[in-house]
Amino acid sequence: MTDRAHPDAISLVESLFDQGTFEAWDDPVGWEPADPGYRSSLARAHERTGLDESVVTGSGRVSDVRVAVVVSEFGFLGGSIGRSAGRRVVAAIERATRERIAVLALPASGGTRMQEGTAAFLQMVAITGAVNAHKAAGLPYLVYLRHPTTGGVFASWGSLGHVTWAEPSALVGFLGPRVYQGLYGEPFPENVQTSENLHRRGLVDAVVPAERLGGLVGETLAMLSSRVRGPGGTGKAAAGPISERSWAGTAWEAVLATRARDRPGLSEFLATDGTVVLRGDAPLWLALHGFGGNPAVVIGHDRRKQAGGELIGPVDLRVARRGMAMASDLGLPVVTVIDTPGAELSVAAEEAGLAAEIARCTAELVSVPVPTISVLLGQGAGGAALALFPTDRRIAATDAWLSPLPPEGASLIVHRDTDHAAELAADQGIAAGALYADDTVDLLVDVTAPDGMTRLRSVIAAELTSGPTPSDACRTRVPGGGG
Template sequence: MAPKLSAHEILDLVLDPGSHRSWDVAPVEVPVGPAYRADLDGARERTGLDESVITGEGTIAGRRVAVIACEFGFLAGSIGVAAAERIVTAVERATAERLPLLASPTSGGTRMQEGTVAFVQMVKIAAAVTVHKAAKLPYLVYLRHPTTGGVFASWGSLGQVTVAEPGALVGFLGPRVYQALYGESFPEGVQTSENLYANGVIDGVVAPDLLRDLLTRALLVLTGEADPWTGPPADTAALPDVPAWQSVTSSRRTDRPGIRQLLQHAATDQVPLSGTGQGETDKTVLISLARFGGQPCVLFGQDRSGQSPQNTMGPGALREARRAMKLAEELGIPLVTVIDTLGASLSKEAEERGLAPEIARCLADLVTLDTPTVSVLLGQGTGGGALALLPADRVLCAQNGWLAPLPPEGASAIVHRDTAHAPDMAQSQGIRSLDLLRDGVIDAIIPEHPDAADEPVEFSIRVGEAIARELATLRGQPADLLTADRASRYRRLGLPR
């Protein structure tokens, strides 16, 4: 582990040179005894700071941001009444001035010398951060070594994007306290930034010298600024009338491009996120901040490269989807969902962890989401796992994409008691793109020339352009109108026109 970075060192790494401006005033006075006074005086002499946290503003790539950073050298970065008041004042000022906020904690938690009154300060810090986010403003967190206790359990865990320093000790109960309370060491390798990332608690592990680049890209998306759309118009050429089964077999080609190729060839300013933030992650899905054609969005979709008949999406994947929905709504930026699934997991574990209720919650959240939405049926669209990501203001479908309650073989088994009639079921159920367009399930078809697997780069770019075109059209429309139109659309779906 590298030497601990000071508060000023981390700000020097991320802010434009010379742009930092302090917001700090003299700390509020709290009652202190002689021993605590000596501790404070010693900390001030060692660090040159008057408290364990510094606040202020600066710029990142010319963009004004508010900053809060802990100083571990000041009484282990602990938070008492004065430090908490400084943090809350800074958060409130960032909210009032509508600034993105970067917080970089490193702390042993609550300041023990101040007891319970220091402990409950975490409530007002969490409340101020929540108000900031409710104002649709970014709150980004960089956890430094070490971050534990009430700091990690409050403002250290509320970021819309949360990353940590490599090798950092990050956890709720510090290992020294655990040892003292239980007489044994805490298990090795649990309270590390890498382990929390692997388990979907934080979004990534980022070296300090790479943090500025990540923040620059994140702010380009999270601030919601969009470029004028100047791309090509939609392709309105007639599409070939191919059998539905041909689309099914095309969608199952192992070399068909998926969401990763879409990001690689058509997106910019990407910031990959991970997991639910609550200890779950599912390798069959992907979540990222991204821009398509200058249009920012939160992208969530099913990753065909992470799926197999033995590994299909479970409840955790849908909870990740709901995290993406909440993030888009919090920030007032569009959500793009990508459907490309063999189907949801059929297992004891999936049932017991609430697969069906999570599908229902995704549907409810998407239909009522207070931000523009675009859904892309990129390939296979099997069952409830596909339906959970479908409702949107605009629904696009690849030429060989399809949507069905079951794979055609499953439908055949129900109706004909065999799988031999799968091609007939695919045709009769109206699952292919042309049928979905006719029935009003989708709004537009993205052509394949003649098959996405034969032109992966060109197809991915075409999908990205289609997404950007729709986002630019939806941008600026009143949220209440969007949600009303969305509800009306699905209320009428399937009724005689």
């Protein structure tokens, strides 16, 4: 049985792959339990679903890109993972690793199969090991969380994706609601274990209907596979970087310019055919973009979300760190885009570890073993800006700025009023021109010109072509560090 919102395994496979390309990988189970009651349950599950286990594996083409799949069938004993199902998952991931193709995992499961106890429980370790080896081989591991995904499946192979999508209104969580109610005598709170809530919490990149999944997977894999065509770019920018003298205003005027409502931001920067947005509709985006043919992981601030009151918090910085880990696994450059009035200042952010997330994000960006470029696109206030700034190469908009606090905040600390904000902006050397003069940034580009974003992408493409190799990237130049 299936429905449009929550299709079963076979329906999902049929809708996902290019017609006639799917090849099943499943060998017969070849094992029968001693317990007659369990044997009867397996027989009924087989009769109901037409399958011999709770997972289907194989490979095929999605938008003509080959990919392996592991698909749960919830109708077979709740999609639970026993020894045979676990071994089937491991075998599929290991085969995909040998054949050097991506894996798309589509779990829908209640978790470990209780009839098999600890032996089934430990399959989660084996599956996790196979996923880790696949990622260590530099191969993509993508996840689509289906309704429902709970227990050990969510706590292992359901939570290890480079990219994680989820069905709308799917139940996704560690502790099953029935178990919670049985243990505590009350229902689990509503709207917590949902795909939409996990998206808000940064644990799911996007909530996607099943009928859109194939297109999104195809776009993502096409972008990731484009690197095999060799380095892109022209070797130099189509219209070269310009000097700090092109900005004639004061530092305070630059601050005001970057706050203008109609100023271009991250969405304009990524508004090309060469972009796959993995996580959008949030203060911090995660995307793949091809710069002159070179795919890169883009981690950037959305100025409009922040202007609406959604500031950068611990969740966003964890997403940024996940983007860096994905880039490291897949050997892709990282491009960060900085445009923020500052991080969220609240009790909730403090208790969720905002300062620690800023520290971890900064530390991981400094040490990530791939080429890195930061773009100071507009506002650059506080730790939310600093966390994305220390890269191998740094580009700034001619009127951008970087400071420990917005100038008004600095004025409050020094003068106990905001009247000296313009004076502090000048004295602190926050403007892009001053940052260029002291080698804190390497290049300046006028992004407000009619072709500004095109020029900026061209400069990045040239930098990725002629910039540091992955082995050099771990020696990131630290701001203020003397080289």
